[in-house]
Amino acid sequence: MKPRQQRMLAVGLAVAGIAIATMLTLQAFKENMMFFVEISEVSQGNYPEDRNFRVGGLVVEGSVKRQTGKLDVAFDLTDLNNKLTVNYAGILPDLFREGQGIIAHGRLNDSGVFVADEVLAKHDENYMPPEVAESLAKAAAAQEAAMQAEQPAQ
Numbered sequence: 001m002k003p004r005q006q007r008m009l010a011v012g013l014a015v016a017g018i019a020i021a022t023m024l025t026l027q028a029f030k031e032n033m034m035f036f037v038e039i040s041e042v043s044q045g046n047y048p049e050d051r052n053f054r055v056g057g058l059v060v061e062g063s064v065k066r067q068t069g070k071l072d073v074a075f076d077l078t079d080l081n082n083k084l085t086v087n088y089a090g091i092l093p094d095l096f097r098e099g100q101g102i103i104a105h106g107r108l109n110d111s112g113v114f115v116a117d118e119v120l121a122k123h124d125e126n127y128m129p130p131e132v133a134e135s136l137a138k139a140a141a142a143q144e145a146a147m148q149a150e151q152p153a154q
Helices: 003-032 038-044 131-152
Strands: 052-060 073-078 083-089 099-107 114-121
Touching: 038 052, 038 083, 038 131, 052 083, 052 131, 083 099, 099 131
Parallel strands: 083 114
Antiparallel strands: 052 073, 052 099, 073 083, 099 114
16 A cells, blocks of 8 residues: 555544544433423423433422332422322432422333432522422413413403
8 A cells, every 4th residue: 555545544544433433422422311301291291201301390298108118209299280290219318308399310101100210309498400490480470370361350
């Protein structure tokens, strides 16, 4: 081979290597990306069925049910419009309690129950995950608009 052909081969192999590395990196990002889906969207059927996703909301008062002697817990999450039952097998965060905002990672099973792999609670009294705060604000605005529409014009 001539030196020019060797250089062209080296450049071609380098470009092919970079292209393969880029493709593998993008594939890894795609597989590990997790979307936040509002509870109202989940109840309407708008969620990724083939992958895990995140939901967040407030834990409904009186909905936490624990199995004695096991780590299994079931509770309801709400975005103030809809509820979603969540099942989780594991140790809950110390700050998990009813009426608090949480985010759960997992997927919906065939019975419409969200099976969580991980549950995250807010880290102090003043913090709420941005996705949950936005979801609750939308729900509150929708409730307020519905109440104003029901009131007769004076």
